[in-house]
Amino acid sequence: MTRDIAARRQRTILENLDRLESVTVEELALSLEVSRETIRRDLKVLSSDGLLSIVHGGAIRNESSEASFASRRGVNREGKERIASVAASMLGDGMTILLDSGTTTAAVARALARSDCKRLVVHTTSLENARLVSRLPGARVFLIGGEFDRNEDATSGPEALRAITRLSADLSFVSVGGVDAEGRLTDYTRAGAATRSALLHAAELGYLMADSSKFGLVLPSRISGDEGCAGLLVDQLPPDQITAKLAENGVRIVTG
Structure with a gap:
């Protein structure tokens, strides 16, 4: 329970x-009704995860707080490949697919490139995913336009959102940044969460994906409408509390 309260x-x-x-330590302590030392411990935890920078008397948000695509690539690679295999098994000839820019989605793109479809x-926001899928003979690959984020090697922003709303697809595969203790599916930034939400709902069946390294991760921006997704693809079942909360939120879990 103490861990849940801290999260x-x-x-x-x-x-x-x-x-x-x-934010300042003083303001946070007052608004959250805890001691300043408790807030300082929280800030140290969040700083160690790269989500903020501690400054004198408080903290500031890192513009580059999301770990880079390159640094995330090697985290739980085996689990991401298992998720990708499940995603690839859903494909059929002639389908239209939407992909976001996450490392799990890159594993899906590699699986698509090896498929017989x-x-x-x-359609994808990711330069790497576009390159990967283009290796599949007969595939047509479209890069969704928008502002380029070099940290993510992908597009986002209002232009990308407008382009996504004009798309219609059979399936979408969208990675999440974290699944917190309340079963909320989240991302590092509002822009990222907005893009992923749009991709999720532009398809007849939208699937979210989270490998086990994402379980319990606390991130600020929720991916909206997750209760309407076709399922959450995972490499293993989350802890019991998260599994129960996901069920309460109407999210079906699909294991790889």
Whole structure:
């Protein structure tokens, strides 16, 4: 229970930073009704995860707080490949697929490139995923336009959102940044969460994906409408509390 309370408190800190860009220890202690030492411990935890920078008297949000695509690539690679195998098993000839820019989605793109499917149409925000899927003979690959994020090697922003709303697809595969103790499916930034939400709902069946390294991770921006997704693809079942919360939130778990 203590860990859950700390996770909720840390999520609130990140939400405040997402809105205000900087916070003070004093303000957080007053608003959360805890000691300043407790807030300092929370800030150290979040700083060690790279989600904020501690400054004198408080903290600021890192513009580059999301770990880079390259640094995330090697985390739980085996689990991501298992998820990708499940995603690839859902494919059929002539389908239209939407992909976001996560490392788990890159594993899906590699699986698509190795598949026997014919005439696949793939729309993606990710440069790497576009290159990977283009190796599949007969595939048509479209890069969704928008502002380029070099940290993610992908597009996002209002232009990308407008482009996504004009798409219609059979399946979408969308990675999440974290699954917190309340079963909320989240991302590092509002822009990332908005893009992923749009991709999720632009397909007849939208699947979210989270490998086990994401379980319990507290991030500030929720992916909206997750209760309407076709399922959450995972490499192993989350801890019991998260599994129960996901069920309460209407999210079906599909294991690889």
